[in-house]
């Protein structure tokens with residue numbers, strides 16, 4: 001099945017695959033046979049390498065569009081699988097900029113060695129301070145490195161903080177819980193939003209330190225927030241819960257389960273008041289491991305929310321096998337829902353699916369009364385968005401809980 005999808009190329013012994021100077025648009029995986037990579041020169045040929053089955057030739061084309069630096073031909077009848085640049089372009093784009101920069105440096109070094117062999121004389125010394133032609137990658141990589149250093153330093157200097165955004169029971173307008181959202185009080189840049197540092201932390205593994213901070217901080221503040229909620233029972237939908245964002249990286253690490261269980265033991269927080277949010281796309285990176293880890297949390301009674309639901313590509317079959325207790329509909333569907341039929345249909349579909357699975361839904365990005373009403377009419381149980389409150393620091397959140405009234409939603413939009 002897969003086989004028929006592969007683009008194969010057959011070369012008779014002696015025929016050329018590509019020549020030096022040609023534009024490279026593909027790499028070739030040798031399925032059977034043998035190829036020779038060589039430099040053609042007036043004084044004769046220099047064979048640089050022989051490549052056989054399971055090896056790859058022409059791979060530099062996958063990383064950039066520059067001309068081939070050597071030629072290749074079949075030594076014997078050879079079958080190749082073609083890997084086109086388009087097939088790989090988006091994967092390269094997604095690669096960590098540091099890795100991309102190293103790859104391009106490796107390529108450049110290889111090219112200059114080949115160029116030297118071609119001329120059979122030592123290469124011209126490069127201009128002092130001249131950089132390779134990848135300033136974009138280079139700057140990206142430098143920025144990533146700098147942010148990583150700053151995250152490490154920032155953790156030591158307690159620059160990270162959680163903000164809390166209310167999650168509301170749509171039918172009654174009562175407060176149900178909060179989502180903890182991280183902020184970085186950067187000494188020079190001011191308040192930095194998670195979109196500017198979480199992806200970098202995820203790629204470098206520093207995310208585990210940030211997640212540890214978020215969980216410990218939640219353990220510290222949640223008992224206080226709950227106490228404040230006790231003083232306002234009429235404003236509350238039930239015992240207050242806190243939702244904490246975790247990353248797919250956390251789920252793949254053994255330390256994570258013990259971090260969570262120790263936190264529950266240490267703080268005495270009722271596990272049903274702590275919810276972990278993980279995005280659909282991150283779950284898909286290692287679905288089996290993620291499912292096993294999530295099941296251990298479910299077994300102790302914690303909540304598990306699938307975040308940004310509808311934006312990933314997971315199959316419904318797979319999702320229904322996951323042990324989750326809440327679905328969160330992404331803001332991307334909620335925002336245009338009132339004007340765009342397709343978004344509305346997606347929201348309705350998710351709500352129907354959740355009903356089948358008997359799990360509640362939180363709609364994200366609710367900004368207007370009209371949206372809140374439409375969602376309530378469609379049977380959505382919970383809403384989160386600027387209509388109910390923006391993410392706010394701890395002190396302001398304490399005040400918000402104490403003063404929460406079921407009419408808060410209407411007052412806010414007035």
Ligand code: C2E
Nearest residue numbers: 181182193194195198214245246247365366367384385386
């Ligand atoms: P998310 O989990 O989907 O969080 C919801 C985001 O939507 C938040 O952005 C929130 O401020 C924003 N939002 C909420 N209501 C509205 C609304 O009505 N309108 C609009 N326009 N936006 C709204 P934020 O705080 O910038 O966080 C962005 C993302 O960063 C989060 O998306 C989450 O994926 C990630 N993140 C935040 N904190 C953490 C954390 O502690 N750990 C991890 N791993 N990821 C985090």
Ligand code: CA
Nearest residue numbers: 179245277307
């Ligand atoms: Ca979230």
Ligand code: CA
Nearest residue numbers: 307308328364
């Ligand atoms: Ca979300």
